[in-house]
Structure formats: C-alpha cells, structure tokens
Amino acid sequence: MNRADAAPEARPPLAVDIDGTLTDRNRVVDPRVFDALREWPAPVVLATGKALPYPVALCEFAGLATLVVAENGGVVCLDTETRDDIVVDGDRTAADRVAAAYRDAGHDLGWGSLDLVNRWRETEIAVSRDAPLDPLREIAVEYGLDVVDTGFAYHVVSPDVDKGRGLSIVADRLGRDPEEFVAIGDSANDVATFEVVGRSFAVANADEAATQAADLVTDAAYADGFIEALSTVRSSS
Ligand SMILES: O=C(O)COP(=O)(O)O
Numbered sequence: 697m698n699r700a701d702a703a704p705e706a707r708p709p710l711a712v713d714i715d716g717t718l719t720d721r722n723r724v725v726d727p728r729v730f731d732a733l734r735e736w737p738a739p740v741v742l743a744t745g746k747a748l749p750y751p752v753a754l755c756e757f758a759g760l761a762t763l764v765v766a767e768n769g770g771v772v773c774l775d776t777e778t779r780d781d782i783v784v785d786g787d788r789t790a791a792d793r794v795a796a797a798y799r800d801a802g803h804d805l806g807w808g809s810l811d812l813v814n815r816w817r818e819t820e821i822a823v824s825r826d827a828p829l830d831p832l833r834e835i836a837v838e839y840g841l842d843v844v845d846t847g848f849a850y851h852v853v854s855p856d857v858d859k860g861r862g863l864s865i866v867a868d869r870l871g872r873d874p875e876e877f878v879a880i881g882d883s884a885n886d887v888a889t890f891e892v893v894g895r896s897f898a899v900a901n902a903d904e905a906a907t908q909a910a911d912l913v914t915d916a917a918y919a920d921g922f923i924e925a926l927s928t929v930r931s932s933s
C-alpha cells in the first residue's frame with residue numbers, strides 16, 4: 697500500500713501555532729487552513745501566545761473542537777462533548793507591575809488606548825515589537841519574569857509557564873501522551889511545544905530558536921509550510 701494511503705485513524709494529534717504558521721506575515725489567516733484543520737482525523741490543539749478569545753473564536757468559526765493553549769501556556773481550555781476544563785497558570789499581577797514600571801520609565805506598550813491585545817489576558821502581558829526591548833527585559837527580570845519574542849509581540853511571561861506545559865495538560869485531559877502529537881510552529885514560544893511532542897516542524901519563516909529546535913523545517917513559509925507539514929505527516933503516518 698502506498699504510504700500516502702495509510703489509514704486516517706493512524707494520524708497523530710496536532711499542536712498548531714497560529715501567528716506565522718496559519719497566517720501570513722500580517723497575521724491574516726490563510727483560508728485554506730480552515731478545511732485542513734477541520735478535516736484532520738485526530739485532535740487539533742491550537743497553541744498560541746494570543747489571549748483566549750482569539751483561539752476560541754478560531755475554533756468556533758473553523759468548526760473545530762475547542763482545544764486551546766492560550767497566552768503561551770498561561771491559559772488552557774478544553775470544551776468538547778466529552779471533556780471541559782480550564783486551567784489558568786501565570787502571574788498577570790506581576791506582569792502588570794512590569795507594564796507599570798515600563799510606562800514609568802517613559803515607554804508605551806504600543807497598542808494604542810484601546811489595547812485589545814491585552815484586554816482579555818489573564819496571566820501575562822504583550823508589548824508591541826515597535827516598543828524598546830532592552831528596558832522591558834531589564835524590568836521583567838527585576839520582577840522575576842521573562843520576555844519572549846514571538847516575532848509578532850514581546851510577551852512578559854512567568855518563567856515556569858510555556859506552551860509545552862499547556863499542551864501536556866491538554867494531552868493528559870484527552871488521555872494522550874504529548875509524545876503522540878506532531879507540532880507545527882514558527883517561533884521561540886513554540887520551542888517548549890517542540891520539546892514535549894514526538895515530531896515537530898518549523899515553517900520556513902521560523903526564527904532561529906524554532907528552526908534549531910524542530911525536527912524538520914518545511915521548504916514553504918507561513919500557511920504553505922503548514923500545509924506542506926500536514927502532507928508530510930499524512931504520507932508518513
Ligand atoms: O501572540 C503572539 O505574539 C504570537 O502568537 P502565536 O503564538 O500564535 O504565534
């Protein structure tokens with residue numbers, strides 16, 4: 697039998713990053729990913745740095761079960777027919793103190809007065825990449841926090857929280873081993889996911905950290921790379 701014809705039930709569950717993996721460089725989701733995600737014959741977990749409402753809405757509009765790691769692992773949410781749970785892990789108060797000190801030092805988070813980027817965040821804050829990084833890092837260290845650059849924003853995060861831990865929680869609730877998952881991502885915040893899964897793909901636009909940590913790097917970038925990764929998994933599982 698051609699390996700590409702292998703039974704769909706043999707396909708692994710997926711852990712999929714959003715920005716830079718399902719989107720273009722401007723964070724616009726490629727419409728082809730909706731069918732690709734919905735038709736995948738195993739669980740699909742969206743693992744993102746974004747606040748919870750964004751991936752939940754993506755699941756809703758794409759017709760996926762809600763299996764989400766948000767805020768870089770700070771918020772984990774499952775809402776399926778068989779399992780619902782939400783786990784919140786991180787220190788928004790400490791992140792807010794960093795934001796206040798950053799503002800006191802004369803800097804701005806860079807999202808304008810409405811700041812929808814942080815409005816629904818529960819465990820971390822995100823800062824625009826147009827804002828200066830060095831003082832943010834210095835202040836974060838003072839408060840015992842880290843800064844992660846996703847290529848789309850700087851995130852002020854708790855050092856013990858990451859997407860890999862979040863994915864392990866989802867896997868546990870699904871009765872799966874994180875090793876069963878295939879992960880696809882593009883940046884430093886995906887490295888922890890890559891470390892807990894059995895197989896990982898960085899898309900061609902991925903940063904150095906993700907590229908180094910991944911088992912494979914796709915030839916194509918952004919959503920083309922994601923679709924290429926699925927095709928590679930299909931023909932080898
Ligand atoms: O929120 C970000 O900065 C990046 O989001 P992502 O983890 O889905 O790429």
Ligand SMILES: [Mg+2]
Nearest residue numbers: 713715716882
């Ligand atoms: Mg990303």
